[in-house]
Amino acid sequence: MSKRVFISYRREDTGPSAGRVYDRLRKIFPESDVYFDLSTIKAGEDFTKSIVSAIERSDAVLVFMGKNWMAQRHDGELARIWEPNDYVRAELRAALVRPILVLPVLVDGAQMVQSNLLPDDVRAIAARNAVPLRLESFDDDTENIVSNILGVSAKERLWDDRGKITKKLVFSLAGCIVALAALGLGALVHFWILARPLSASVGTAATTLLLILGGILGAWMGLQYEARIRRR
Numbered sequence: 001m002s003k004r005v006f007i008s009y010r011r012e013d014t015g016p017s018a019g020r021v022y023d024r025l026r027k028i029f030p031e032s033d034v035y036f037d038l039s040t041i042k043a044g045e046d047f048t049k050s051i052v053s054a055i056e057r058s059d060a061v062l063v064f065m066g067k068n069w070m071a072q073r074h075d076g077e078l079a080r081i082w083e084p085n086d087y088v089r090a091e092l093r094a095a096l097v098r099p100i101l102v103l104p105v106l107v108d109g110a111q112m113v114q115s116n117l118l119p120d121d122v123r124a125i126a127a128r129n130a131v132p133l134r135l136e137s138f139d140d141d142t143e144n145i146v147s148n149i150l151g152v153s154a155k156e157r158l159w160d161d162r163g164k165i166t167k168k169l170v171f172s173l174a175g176c177i178v179a180l181a182a183l184g185l186g187a188l189v190h191f192w193i194l195a196r197p198l199s200a201s202v203g204t205a206a207t208t209l210l211l212i213l214g215g216i217l218g219a220w221m222g223l224q225y226e227a228r229i230r231r232r
Contacts, residue, residue, distance in 0.1 A: 173222070
């Protein structure tokens with residue numbers, strides 16, 4: 001089960017935390033299903049159109065809020081969220097009008113902003129149930145975010161574990177078969193050249209050990225290849 005996720009954040013506020021969660025989500029969902037502007041927007045692409053289009057295709061929007069999410073640019077000015085062209089405001093506005101999960105993520109002790117401090121078009125975010133993201137419990141908090149996105153807890157995602165185990169078994173078996181086939185081909189070439197089986201040259205025990213080690217190495221290489229594909 002995959003979900004398309006949009007990550008909303010301010011670089012100067014929660015950039016590192018949003019980036020870490022993005023890296024974690026890429027290991028769970030296909031990279032193309034996780035929208036993170038630094039890696040998703042192409043050069044020369046219209047930013048506003050890109051984010052609105054991405055949110056329209058998303059199943060969940062994560063709104064990262066740190067202690068500086070509502071910070072003013074200059075003394076006496078309103079927070080950036082009040083600017084008509086503020087990109088975070090555009091993201092929230094596009095997300096809140098859709099029937100999807102809009103999940104505020106409060107980073108490192110940040111508190112939910114009061115609704116009266118927000119413009120009318122994004123004020124509804126203050127009423128959404130938020131989840132914390134803390135440095136000291138990052139793994140558990142990230143797992144909670146994933147559970148909210150999928151709508152099931154880690155214990156209930158048995159299908160995910162079964163799918164991962166089955167995939168690992170398939171790749172390890174395939175690697176083992178390829179390695180043994182390569183050894184078989186080598187033994188056949190040896191026979192063609194020397195007109196005697198490999199066991200006659202190196203001994204039966206050594207041939208058996210070579211087959212066992214070849215199968216183990218092939219299975220390991222299959223698992224490494226599966227892990228590389230999963231990280232893409």
